[in-house]
Amino acid sequence: xxxxxxxxxxxxxxxxxxxxxxxxxxxxxxxxxxxxxxxxxxxxxxxxxxxxxxxxxxxxxxxxxxxxxxxxxxxxxxxxxxxxxxxxxxxxxxxxxxxxxxxxxxxxxxxxxxxxxxxxxxxxxxxxxxxxxxxxxxxxxxxxxxxxxxxxxxxxxxxxxxxxxxxxxxxx
Numbered sequence: 001x002x003x004x005x006x007x008x009x010x011x012x013x014x015x016x017x018x019x020x021x022x023x024x025x026x027x028x029x030x031x032x033x034x035x036x037x038x039x040x041x042x043x044x045x046x047x048x049x050x051x052x053x054x055x056x057x058x059x060x061x062x063x064x065x066x067x068x069x070x071x072x073x074x075x076x077x078x079x080x081x082x083x084x085x086x087x088x089x090x091x092x093x094x095x096x097x098x099x100x101x102x103x104x105x106x107x108x109x110x111x112x113x114x115x116x117x118x119x120x121x122x123x124x125x126x127x128x129x130x131x132x133x134x135x136x137x138x139x140x141x142x143x144x145x146x147x148x149x150x151x152x153x154x155x156x157x158x159x160x161x162x163x164x165x166x167x168x169x170x171x172x
Contacts, residue, residue: 011125011133014116017097020054022072029054029069030109036093047089055092055109059085098122101135 019027029049039047049056051072058070060079073079090110096103097112101121116122120137127139128149134142143150148164161169 010123012098012123014113014119014122017116017122018112019057020052022052026071028052028071029057030089030112031055031097034095034097034099034112035109036095036106039092047085047092056082056085056089059089096121 015027018030020029020031022028029052032044032055035055046067047055049069049072050066051068054069056067056069059067059082060070060073061067061082063078067082067085070079070081090108092109093106094109094112096105096115096119098116098119098121099105103119103121105115105119107115121135123133124136124139126132126134126142126147126149128143128147130147130149132139132142132147149162151160152163152166153160154166154169
């Protein structure tokens with residue numbers, strides 16, 4: 001029987017780490033807590049979505065002049081992209097959302113989601129199916145050396161078996 005990890009750590013998605021969720025669980029604007037730039041009160045207000053309160057992501061406005069994220073647009077609503085705001089937001093300086101785990105990446109907000117696709121400090125579930133959730137770096141070692149679902153060779157018959165099934169195989 002495969003061992004399950006009792007650790008409450010959950011797999012992470014780069015977009016979730018970067019963005020605000022609304023009351024329906026949908027991803028909206030950028031989260032502001034990992035911005036490394038100190039924005040003036042005026043700039044913060046100007047770059048904040050009127051609907052999700054995140055930093056504007058793909059900024060647009062309504063015919064009434066309201067500014068919001070493209071993903072916050074209501075069904076059937078006429079909008080217009082605000083290119084200058086989009087450029088300003090994408091150039092904001094940020095750190096990695098998982099910097100507290102040791103990631104030292106810094107860059108522009110537009111690069112953040114791309115960075116998180118490769119960041120070694122993001123948590124993922126073991127792809128072999130054991131249920132363990134670790135950082136990508138730790139998963140590389142886990143998958144090769146510790147996972148109960150990793151393939152190992154039987155020293156007697158030279159066939160490959162999952163580690164957790166090897167003792168059953170030896171009994172046969």
